[in-house]
Amino acid sequence: EHMMDIRRQYCNPMTMKVTYYKKPVFLHQGYMQWLWDVDGKRYLDMFAGVATVSVGHCHPKVTAATEQQLKKLWHTTNIYVYPPLHEYCEKLASYLPDPLKVIYLTNSGSEANDLAMLMARLHTGNFDIITFRGSYHGGSPQALGLTSDGAYKYPIANGLGCTNTMCPDVFRGLWGGSHCRDSPVQTIRECSCAQGTQTHASIVICFLYIYTIQMAFLCLISIDHCMANEQYIKQLKETFATSVPTRIAAFFGEPIQGVGGAVQYPKNYLKEAYKLVRERGGICISDEVQTGFGRTGSHFWGFQGHDVIPDMVTMAKGIGNGFPMGAVVTTPEIAASFAKGIHFNTFGGNPMACAVASSVLDTIKEDGMQQNSLHVGTYLMTELAKLRDIYEIIGDVRGKGLQIGVEMVTDKVNRDPLPPEAMSAIFEDIKDMGVLIGKGGLFGQTFRIKPPMCITMEDADFFLAVFNKSIYNYMEKR
Numbered sequence: 001e002h003m004m005d006i007r008r009q010y011c012n013p014m015t016m017k018v019t020y021y022k023k024p025v026f027l028h029q030g031y032m033q034w035l036w037d038v039d040g041k042r043y044l045d046m047f048a049g050v051a052t053v054s055v056g057h058c059h060p061k062v063t064a065a066t067e068q069q070l071k072k073l074w075h076t077t078n079i080y081v082y083p084p085l086h087e088y089c090e091k092l093a094s095y096l097p098d099p100l101k102v103i104y105l106t107n108s109g110s111e112a113n114d115l116a117m118l119m120a121r122l123h124t125g126n127f128d129i130i131t132f133r134g135s136y137h138g139g140s141p142q143a144l145g146l147t148s149d150g151a152y153k154y155p156i157a158n159g160l161g162c163t164n165t166m167c168p169d170v171f172r173g174l175w176g177g178s179h180c181r182d183s184p185v186q187t188i189r190e191c192s193c194a195q196g197t198q199t200h201a202s203i204v205i206c207f208l209y210i211y212t213i214q215m216a217f218l219c220l221i222s223i224d225h226c227m228a229n230e231q232y233i234k235q236l237k238e239t240f241a242t243s244v245p246t247r248i249a250a251f252f253g254e255p256i257q258g259v260g261g262a263v264q265y266p267k268n269y270l271k272e273a274y275k276l277v278r279e280r281g282g283i284c285i286s287d288e289v290q291t292g293f294g295r296t297g298s299h300f301w302g303f304q305g306h307d308v309i310p311d312m313v314t315m316a317k318g319i320g321n322g323f324p325m326g327a328v329v330t331t332p333e334i335a336a337s338f339a340k341g342i343h344f345n346t347f348g349g350n351p352m353a354c355a356v357a358s359s360v361l362d363t364i365k366e367d368g369m370q371q372n373s374l375h376v377g378t379y380l381m382t383e384l385a386k387l388r389d390i391y392e393i394i395g396d397v398r399g400k401g402l403q404i405g406v407e408m409v410t411d412k413v414n415r416d417p418l419p420p421e422a423m424s425a426i427f428e429d430i431k432d433m434g435v436l437i438g439k440g441g442l443f444g445q446t447f448r449i450k451p452p453m454c455i456t457m458e459d460a461d462f463f464l465a466v467f468n469k470s471i472y473n474y475m476e477k478r
């Protein structure tokens with residue numbers, strides 16, 4: 001209670017929300033895929049601090065590398081030349097295809113996306129930026145403009161200078177209010193009020209959210225097997241033709257939406273979006289904050305699963321296994337346009353962060369974590385799909401590797417989102433049985449499963465048993 005008092009008093013609980021608010025978890029220690037609370041209760045961590053603890057809590061190899069650097073050098077700023085920065089940049093670049101070789105290190109994903117936005121506008125000379133409905137690209141004032149979910153927005157300007165607090169577009173819940181299913185090609189400008197039209201940051205286009213849209217052809221498990229791609233691509237083209245300006249600066253896309261609820265694109269959809277963006281002079285940015293570093297299993301980067309090469313890649317979360325870090329990687333040509341001024345970031349590429357991130361890359365490789373993601377992730381998806389076939393309220397199971405979403409519905413015919421109270425009841429029950437997972441989706445209707453990539457098949461079985469039991473318990477009481 002004392003800890004909760006402090007939280008209430010000093011950490012505004014209205015904005016800094018506690019998950020499991022009914023009975024909060026007081027976490028105290030972690031090792032690999034496990035967490036312990038202050039009373040010594042153990043939890044299987046199936047959320048990894050929001051897809052961030054990539055190789056495991058306090059992984060011995062990463063801890064050893066961190067300790068070594070801790071005793072050597074903490075900080076200089078990147079105006080000096082020091083080995084960890086240069087060793088890391090060379091190593092990270094080796095994981096990216098040509099011509100993505102110029103690296104800027106930041107401290108978070110939002111910062112990386114802010115920087116990418118600035119570079120894209122400088123390079124193209126254009127202003128408008130396209131993102132998809134359901135996207136999350138950050139909480140800093142600029143990146144917030146790219147994020148589509150109204151729950152993260154505030155009644156001022158989306159951080160962009162529209163001073164009209166009555167502007168209908170900047171209030172919370174704007175996107176939550178209209179269901180994509182009703183209007184699949186709806187286009188929403190960031191701000192459409194008289195004062196704001198000059199200052200909008202991005203145009204959120206409503207991409208087809210497969211499960212809720214697709215009544216006739218349900219794509220189960222893998223979008224790659226969906227036969228109805230042409231229909232979506234046609235609609236994407238129409239959206240661009242009718243609602244997107246002829247000149248744009250950039251398109252930001254997550255290869256699989258994270259906060260949006262593991263939403264995947266139909267086959268070739270992202271490829272077509274890249275083509276349409278480039279036709280309008282824009283550059284294509286892959287936000288790999290959640291999908292990077294092997295999480296999707298089949299590839300090291302999410303974009304590689306879409307047969308595209310972006311002009312810029314932004315990353316964070318898994319890059320440092322929990323150490324604050326992010327990066328933007330781009331081409332020499334785009335970097336050259338950015339050379340008009342100085343860019344400075346005190347902590348970006350800090351020796352500690354670089355040493356941690358370097359050992360994270362080594363650990364992913366040495367411990368075969370990407371392969372493990374694919375192996376355990378595929379098993380989880382197969383088993384979850386079986387539960388979906390049993391329970392009326394499990395609408396969809398989707399994702400790739402260890403980036404999995406389970407969309408909960410009231411019933412499979414109407415596909416209405418399972419209401420928040422029901423989601424919470426299941427969520428808390430899972431926690432009480434010793435497993436932590438996440439929640440997401442525009443209506444908070446999707447459970448998110450993104451464990452550290454070191455989880456085993458036994459862990460997967462334990463999680464599946466708990467998940468099954470929690471749904472069963474809920475159905476019993478309903």
Ligand code: PMP
Pocket residue numbers: 050107108109110111113136137138139254258259287288289290316317
């Ligand atoms: N992009 C994506 C895809 C994310 O999921 C997030 C964080 N949830 C961000 C950007 C922002 O990263 P950060 O919280 O490190 O600023």
